[in-house]
Amino acid sequence: MSRGNMSGGALILVIEDDEILGRSLEQRLALEGYRAQWAKSVAQALSFIALRTPDAIMCDIRLPDGDGESLMRDVFARVGAVPTIFMTAFGGIDQAIRLVRMGARDYISKPFEMDDVVEKLAAVTGGVEEPVAEENFATFGLSRATAATRRLLERVADVDLPVLLLGETGSGKEVAARFLHESSGRAKAPFVAVNCAALAPELVDSALFGHERGAFTGAAARHLGFAETAAGGTLFLDEIGELDGPLQAKLLRLVQEREFIRVGDVRPQPFTARLVCATHRDLEAAVAAGAFREDLWYRINVLTIRLPALRERTEEIAPLLERFVAEAGPRLRGLRLAPAPEAIAAAMSYDWPGNVRELRNRVERAVALAEGDSIGAADLFPDGKAIPSSPSQSTPGMDAVGEALTLAAVREAAEKAHIEAVLRATGGSIQETARRLDVSRTTLWEKMRRLGLASGPE
Numbered sequence: 001m002s003r004g005n006m007s008g009g010a011l012i013l014v015i016e017d018d019e020i021l022g023r024s025l026e027q028r029l030a031l032e033g034y035r036a037q038w039a040k041s042v043a044q045a046l047s048f049i050a051l052r053t054p055d056a057i058m059c060d061i062r063l064p065d066g067d068g069e070s071l072m073r074d075v076f077a078r079v080g081a082v083p084t085i086f087m088t089a090f091g092g093i094d095q096a097i098r099l100v101r102m103g104a105r106d107y108i109s110k111p112f113e114m115d116d117v118v119e120k121l122a123a124v125t126g127g128v129e130e131p132v133a134e135e136n137f138a139t140f141g142l143s144r145a146t147a148a149t150r151r152l153l154e155r156v157a158d159v160d161l162p163v164l165l166l167g168e169t170g171s172g173k174e175v176a177a178r179f180l181h182e183s184s185g186r187a188k189a190p191f192v193a194v195n196c197a198a199l200a201p202e203l204v205d206s207a208l209f210g211h212e213r214g215a216f217t218g219a220a221a222r223h224l225g226f227a228e229t230a231a232g233g234t235l236f237l238d239e240i241g242e243l244d245g246p247l248q249a250k251l252l253r254l255v256q257e258r259e260f261i262r263v264g265d266v267r268p269q270p271f272t273a274r275l276v277c278a279t280h281r282d283l284e285a286a287v288a289a290g291a292f293r294e295d296l297w298y299r300i301n302v303l304t305i306r307l308p309a310l311r312e313r314t315e316e317i318a319p320l321l322e323r324f325v326a327e328a329g330p331r332l333r334g335l336r337l338a339p340a341p342e343a344i345a346a347a348m349s350y351d352w353p354g355n356v357r358e359l360r361n362r363v364e365r366a367v368a369l370a371e372g373d374s375i376g377a378a379d380l381f382p383d384g385k386a387i388p389s390s391p392s393q394s395t396p397g398m399d400a401v402g403e404a405l406t407l408a409a410v411r412e413a414a415e416k417a418h419i420e421a422v423l424r425a426t427g428g429s430i431q432e433t434a435r436r437l438d439v440s441r442t443t444l445w446e447k448m449r450r451l452g453l454a455s456g457p458e
Contacts, residue, residue: 010055010125011035015045015071016087017064025058028114030332031364034121042066049075056105056125057084058117061095069099076103083124087112100203101216103223123195143313145438149176152305157183162255162300165278167307170357173278174238176307181234186274189233194226197239204247206263215264227260230273240300241281241292248293255299275300310352310359312438314418317348320356324363325375332367339375346377346386348414349421416451419444423453 012034016022022038029036037054039045042065048054057075061068068086075082086107088096096107105124108116156163157180165173174193181191194208206215210225227235243251254260255275259268277300286292310317321339329337339347352358366379377386419437426432434444447453 010121011037011052012121012125013045013048013054013057014038015040015042015057015059015063015068017041017060024114025117028118029121031368032118033328033331033364034125040064042071045071046074049079053079054082056121057082058121059084059086061086061088061099069095069102072099072102072104085117085120085124097203101206101211103221105207106203119195119197123193143308143315143438145308145313146316149305149307150179153180154183156180156303156305158185159303160274161302162275162277164283164300164302164304165276165307166304167278167280168309168353168355169280170355171280171307171309172356173280173307174236175356176305177234177236177238177276177278180276181236181274184234184274186233189273190230191234191236192226192230192273193236193238195238197242204243205250208247209250209260209262211263212265215262222262225260225262227254227271227273228262228269232272233274234276235273236276236278238278239280240277241279241283241286245293248296252293252296252299255296308438310355312436314348314415314437317352317359318344320359321347321363324360325367328364328367332364335373337367337370337373337375339380340377342377343375343380345414346381349417350381350386412451415447416453419447419451419453 012029014022014025014029014036016025016038017040019040022040026036026038037048039048042063045057045059059068059071063071072084075084081103083105084103086096086099086104087110088107089110093107093109096104096109100107106120108120153176163177163180165176167173177193178191181187196204206223206225208225208227210228211223213222237251240251250260254271257268258271260271261268283292283297283301287294287297321344325337325339329335347359354361362380363375366375370376370379380386419433422433422436423429426436430441430444434441437444439447
């Protein structure tokens, strides 16, 4: 029997008899980069599992020919503890919690937002691995901003201290954590990624530290938590600022004493993994407000690395866009696609508040919905949010006589437009503009001279 995640995104088995919800889940997961298989009954699910083991299961509790609890027991007996997320109506939450205590990974209440489903799946599968790996090896460090970050990560890769990654949502904190892991002597050990914000509050303790058989009703067997399964590898806790006070205290013991205690046990277990934490929150302000423990803050704030936002790494936008389009075309439509010059120009002039994650999501949507064999600016920005690369052009990507511009010309126009925008935002300050663009004043002066831009008031 083959394991699902051999190539491409993780294989998710969706077990749902509702036609609309089942198809919606299948389509959304495909757009997110997963390989989704939809089963409408227990019988269909077991037939599929007999041929291939999924990387995760999303299962309705009530099915036309059985129930989720019996199905989970059957699946676990056949192929082991596949990470399972149950979908339940409000009235079935108590049963869902009991199922989690029996070995399911999480649950979600109907009706739910599709974004919540994606977050929970990312927490149990480590996200969609292929795009992360591509971005990691191909683009991480292309810009001056991330080149400095990459060098710093390489320097501390084998320094056995906690690392705290700071950065905006979607800026690539997990990419940096994986790069750190792969650059270290722990690379052959597990990398366990946990999104703390996606874990159900009442189940975080068991998920992180595990539980013993009989620790609570339904705990039929010992369950190993993330801290233990990380073994001698890396435990990556994303959105650590979302943990509540009691869990922060337990995490402090993990960091300080290098040990933890499973729920229902009194014996401490050694913690042998390296801890890497990440957040988009201002933890220092959270400490001042009493929302985050000061002692934990000092323990994890030893090696702190800030991930620059995508707007600070414009050199990476075009390569990332081209890579994501080339990757998504065959997977979503069976076609080889490429971004048109005007799409590259629009992407390079956009502010990207959602960073790399927004870029990937826009590409996935554009590839799925585009009618031609290339991705245009309108496909990438159907909401019209992108800044035109050059107001003098009658048609994006075309010159005054209708000839297509070269990629070099498009990128130069986008760079000029971006420098002009930052100059306007800083009131023409060369020093502040250079700081925001992460270039030296000499480099900025040279670019302005080459692009024919007038200097500001300095």
